[in-house]
Amino acid sequence: QVQLVQSGAEVKKPGASVKVSCKASGYTFTGYYMHWVRQAPGQGLEWMGWINPNSGGTNYAQKFQGRVTMTRDTSISTAYMELSRLRSDDTAVYYCARELDYYDSSGYQKAFDIWGQGTMVTVSS
């Protein structure tokens, strides 16, 4: 079945970097954009950006520009999100989510349809 499986929890010190992986299965990895969304404890969802697994092109939310890097390895159907210069307020669950994007008789359809299970990243000294 279609699924996204993320890497395990991480504990990092302030100033360090973290790299979270998201392995796709059950579909053509290069056919769908992959987004990253985070959720701080007790807070809402926050969109971080996306990567086009086919071209490697990326688009980042302004808030994360300069600190986030999204990459992919098509040979193993895996997307990565690396966040650098970590701060305590980067403590959050990080999700990958596949973008559904197609056109049908009802018009253009667009959403996040498949989500990873989430990866907890804790930033603490």
Place this chain on the structure above:
Amino acid sequence: QTVVTQEPSFSVSPGGTVTLTCGLSSGSVSTSYYPSWYQQTPGQAPRTLIYSTNTRSSGVPDRFSGSILGNKAALTITGAQADDESDYYCVLYMGSGFWVFGGGTKLTVL
């Protein structure tokens, strides 16, 4: 900076109907924003309910529906059940590859 607005909390009686909304700090939400809705329970990943305003995701019961009401996107739950008690998030596509989530609505069924 565009802010997507949602009611922080809402309550509904079992069997009742509730409509949650998703608006913009400036301007109106239209179908061009491809509003979508997600349900999240504590400790779980979000679950996709509705996308592109009113398309129900696979396996989602038809008591969940989406629409545009006035200048906002709306999620209506008809015949609320106890396990509908969750956080609900909308997200809007702002164009040029950018998306913004609303702050979420905590729905209580009591």
